[in-house]
Amino acid sequence: MKTTVIGAGVIGLACAYELSELGHEVTVVDSGTAGAAASAGNVGWITPFLSLPRAAPGAVRDALKSFTSAEGPARMRPHVELGFASWVAQFLLSSSKKRSSRRTAALQEFSRQAHQHVDSLLERGVEFEHHKDGLAVVFKDAANLAHYEETAARIRAAGYDGPVTVHRGSDITAFDPAIRGDVAGVMHLETERHVRPESLTQGLAKALVNNGGSLIESEAVLRIEPQKRHGVWTVVTAGGREIPSDNLVVAAGYATRALLKPLGVTVPLEAAKGTSLTARGEGVAPSHPLKLYENMATCSPFDDAVRISGTFDLGRRDFRLDRKRLDMVVRQALSYLDSWHPTETEMEWVGHRPTTVDDTPVIGPVERRPGLYLATGHGTLGVSLGPATGTLAAREIAGQGEQAALTPFRLARFGSRTVRSINL
Ligand SMILES: Cc1cc2nc3c(=O)[nH]c(=O)nc-3n(C[C@H](O)[C@H](O)[C@H](O)COP(=O)(O)OP(=O)(O)OC[C@H]3O[C@@H](n4cnc5c(N)ncnc54)[C@H](O)[C@@H]3O)c2cc1C
Incomplete structure (x- = not known):
C-alpha cells in the first residue's frame, strides 16, 4: 500500500512512522526541513491536564483584555480573506458552555492515552529527549490560584485522574528552588511530562527511514490530483514529482486549508503565531x-538549555520574529524566577499553531473523498497528542476499524458544507 504524507511536523511524522510500522510504503513530503515549523521551538509538554479547548466561556473576555493591554499575550491580526471573519464567528459560537464542555470531554478522553503512546515509541527504540518531572503552574496572585483550583476540579470532573499538589510559602523553594519564594503558590501536576520537541521529530524521522520510508524535504506540494492512472491520488510537487498514492494523509499544519480548497474541502483553520527563546544561562x-x-x-528546562515561550497572535501567518514580543515574553517569565537568566542564545523562533474554530484537532477520513485522510488542527496540543494521533490514525488508514477516541474529531462536525460536491 503506497501512502503519502504531506507535512513533516510532529503530526505527519507520527502518522508516517506508525504507517511504516504497519507495513505501508510511506513517503513524506515537506516544503521545508522536517520538524522545523510549529513542531520545533515549542515547549514540548505532554499534558493531559491542559488538554482543553481555548474556545470556552470567558474566551472573549480574556481576548479583549489581552488585545487592549500593551503586554497582553494574545493578539489578533484580521486579514481580508472572507474565511477569517467566518473563522472568528465560528470560534465565538464554539465558546458556549455546552459546546466547550463537549469538546473538553472529548479532548480529555483522547489525551488520557497520550503518555502510553509516548512510552510505546520509546519501547520501540524511537530516540528523543524525554522528562517525567510533571508540570508546575505558578501563580503570583492568590486569587488566581483559588480560581484555578476550581478549574482543576472541572478538569477532574471531565476525566483527568492524575495527582495534583499545591505548594505554598516555604514549600515553594523546596519544591523548585528556581521559582521565586514570594509567589502565591504553585500547582504541581505530578504525572505530566515533557520532551524536547525537535528531538521527537528527529527521532520519528530516523525511525521512519529505518523502516524503509522516504522523506522528501524542501519540496512543496503544489496540488493534489484525484484518480490518476496509478492510484487514487497523485501528489504534484514543486520539484516536478508526481507521487501516486493509494492513501494520502494531509498534515500540513494551517497550510492544509489552502491545499485542500481546490478539492472542495474546507478545513476551518487559522494560524496562531507564537515565539520562543532557547538559551543557556546563569x-x-x-x-x-x-x-x-x-x-x-x-x-x-531541557538537558542543556531552557526554553521560554509565549504569545498567541491569531491570524499572523508571517515568519518575522517580533523582537518586542519575544523580549516581553522573556521578561515576564523571568519575573517568576529567582536567579536564572539567559546568557547564551541557542535559538530564537516563531511558529504557527494550526488552530480550528473549536480549538480541537481534525483527524479522520474525508467523506466523499476516498483515500484522503486529515490530521491537523492540534492547536496548542500537537506534541501532547502527536504520538496518540499517529497510532490511532495509522490504524484507521490501515483498515483496522474506527478508533473510538478519534470519533469526536471528524471534519463532518463542522457541517455538510465542509465537503462540496464538485467535479474532480
Ligand atoms: C509557542 C508555542 C508553544 C507550544 N507548546 C506546545 C506544548 O508544550 N505542547 C504541545 O503539545 N504543543 C505545543 N505547541 C503546539 C505545537 O507546536 C503544534 O500543535 C504542533 O507542532 C503542530 O504540528 P503539525 O505537525 O500539525 O504542524 P507543523 O509542525 O507546522 O508541520 C506542518 C508541516 O507541513 C509543511 N507544509 C505546509 N505546507 C506544505 C506544502 N504545501 N507542501 C509540503 N509541506 C507543507 C510545513 O513545512 C511543516 O513542516 C506550541 C506551539 C507554539 C507556537
Whole structure:
C-alpha cells in the first residue's frame, strides 16, 4: 500500500512512522526541513491536564483584555480573506458552555492515552529527549490560584485522574528552588511530562527511514490530483514529482486549508503565531516545566538549555520574529524566577499553531473523498497528542476499524458544507 504524507511536523511524522510500522510504503513530503515549523521551538509538554479547548466561556473576555493591554499575550491580526471573519464567528459560537464542555470531554478522553503512546515509541527504540518531572503552574496572585483550583476540579470532573499538589510559602523553594519564594503558590501536576520537541521529530524521522520510508524535504506540494492512472491520488510537487498514492494523509499544519480548497474541502483553520527563546544561562534553572499563569508564558528546562515561550497572535501567518514580543515574553517569565537568566542564545523562533474554530484537532477520513485522510488542527496540543494521533490514525488508514477516541474529531462536525460536491 503506497501512502503519502504531506507535512513533516510532529503530526505527519507520527502518522508516517506508525504507517511504516504497519507495513505501508510511506513517503513524506515537506516544503521545508522536517520538524522545523510549529513542531520545533515549542515547549514540548505532554499534558493531559491542559488538554482543553481555548474556545470556552470567558474566551472573549480574556481576548479583549489581552488585545487592549500593551503586554497582553494574545493578539489578533484580521486579514481580508472572507474565511477569517467566518473563522472568528465560528470560534465565538464554539465558546458556549455546552459546546466547550463537549469538546473538553472529548479532548480529555483522547489525551488520557497520550503518555502510553509516548512510552510505546520509546519501547520501540524511537530516540528523543524525554522528562517525567510533571508540570508546575505558578501563580503570583492568590486569587488566581483559588480560581484555578476550581478549574482543576472541572478538569477532574471531565476525566483527568492524575495527582495534583499545591505548594505554598516555604514549600515553594523546596519544591523548585528556581521559582521565586514570594509567589502565591504553585500547582504541581505530578504525572505530566515533557520532551524536547525537535528531538521527537528527529527521532520519528530516523525511525521512519529505518523502516524503509522516504522523506522528501524542501519540496512543496503544489496540488493534489484525484484518480490518476496509478492510484487514487497523485501528489504534484514543486520539484516536478508526481507521487501516486493509494492513501494520502494531509498534515500540513494551517497550510492544509489552502491545499485542500481546490478539492472542495474546507478545513476551518487559522494560524496562531507564537515565539520562543532557547538559551543557556546563569543562576538556578527550573527543574520543572512552568506555566506562568498571569502572563500565559511557558518555560521548559531541557538537558542543556531552557526554553521560554509565549504569545498567541491569531491570524499572523508571517515568519518575522517580533523582537518586542519575544523580549516581553522573556521578561515576564523571568519575573517568576529567582536567579536564572539567559546568557547564551541557542535559538530564537516563531511558529504557527494550526488552530480550528473549536480549538480541537481534525483527524479522520474525508467523506466523499476516498483515500484522503486529515490530521491537523492540534492547536496548542500537537506534541501532547502527536504520538496518540499517529497510532490511532495509522490504524484507521490501515483498515483496522474506527478508533473510538478519534470519533469526536471528524471534519463532518463542522457541517455538510465542509465537503462540496464538485467535479474532480
Ligand atoms: C509557542 C508555542 C508553544 C507550544 N507548546 C506546545 C506544548 O508544550 N505542547 C504541545 O503539545 N504543543 C505545543 N505547541 C503546539 C505545537 O507546536 C503544534 O500543535 C504542533 O507542532 C503542530 O504540528 P503539525 O505537525 O500539525 O504542524 P507543523 O509542525 O507546522 O508541520 C506542518 C508541516 O507541513 C509543511 N507544509 C505546509 N505546507 C506544505 C506544502 N504545501 N507542501 C509540503 N509541506 C507543507 C510545513 O513545512 C511543516 O513542516 C506550541 C506551539 C507554539 C507556537
